[in-house]
Amino acid sequence: GAVVxxxxxxxxxxxxxxxxxxxxxxxxxATTMFWYRQFPKQSLMLMATSNEGSKATYEQGxxxxxxxxxxxxxxxxxxxxxxxxxxxxxxxxxxxREGGRHGYTFGSGTRLxxx
Amino acid sequence: xxxxxxxxxxxxxxxxxxxxxxxxxxxxxxxxxxxxxNSGRGLVHLILIRSNEREKHSxxxxxxxxxxxxxxxLLITASRAADTASYFCATIIIKGAQKLVFGQGTRLxxxx
Numbered sequence: 001g002a003v004v005x006x007x008x009x010x011x012x013x014x015x016x017x018x019x020x021x022x023x024x025x026x027x028x029x030a031t032t033m034f035w036y037r038q039f040p041k042q043s044l045m046l047m048a049t050s051n052e053g054s055k056a057t058y059e060q061g062x063x064x065x066x067x068x069x070x071x072x073x074x075x076x077x078x079x080x081x082x083x084x085x086x087x088x089x090x091x092x093x094x095x096x097r098e099g100g101r102h103g104y105t106f107g108s109g110t111r112l113x114x115x
Numbered sequence: 116x117x118x119x120x121x122x123x124x125x126x127x128x129x130x131x132x133x134x135x136x137x138x139x140x141x142x143x144x145x146x147x148x149x150x151x152x153n154s155g156r157g158l159v160h161l162i163l164i165r166s167n168e169r170e171k172h173s174x175x176x177x178x179x180x181x182x183x184x185x186x187x188x189l190l191i192t193a194s195r196a197a198d199t200a201s202y203f204c205a206t207i208i209i210k211g212a213q214k215l216v217f218g219q220g221t222r223l224x225x226x227x
Binding site: 004006032034041042043044046049091093095097103104105106107108109111 | 148150155156157158159160163203213214215216217218219220222
């Protein structure tokens with residue numbers, strides 16, 4: 001079945017630094033990937049839609065200059081949290097849908113802690 | 116943006132009992148999906164029910180859909196301790212890239 005690999009699984013960084021999270025579709029091509037953020041005991045909130053070869057589409061209220069998304073190939077999307085602050089600490093999850101399938105495949109998530 | 120509400124927000128039952136979770140949504144849909152999330156992990160797709168279906172089964176899972184009430188339910192029969200997880204319903208926003216939007220989720224605890 002479709003597999004999405006997300007890396008790193010956890011990261012701790014200092015305030016003001018930037019962190020990059022990678023999302024790879026291992027056995028299929030994904031022209032579109034999605035990035036979600038999840039706070040403890042809450043649901044997943046869609047942040048942005050990552051489109052291969054074009055600009056990402058951000059949800060209302062999500063700062064595009066803070067959460068940089070790059071989808072340079074059909075199998076890789078990256079999310080960079082720039083100038084991270086403690087309030088950016090969260091669980092970030094990517095997902096992708098293989099063409100012709102209805103279900104979405106999710107990465108295992110990245111736990112970001114900003115200190 | 117959230118698509119709708121799920122209830123209960125938390126459910127704790129004994130192993131062997133059945134667990135029922137409900138989900139309501141706001142917009143018209145082509146299908147509704149249920150996902151499971153173990154603590155601190157990614158999501159696993161459980162089952163999809165199309166808008167023209169009323170009920171669907173998969174192993175110990177039974178999903179119903181009532182499009183007139185914009186609601187769905189997930190029933191897990193003969194629950195096991197390993198079923199402890201959070202369960203989310205999700206629908207697809209069709210505009211543009213077909214974004215998957217989640218409900219609030221139900222935290223299910225199965226007590227041995």
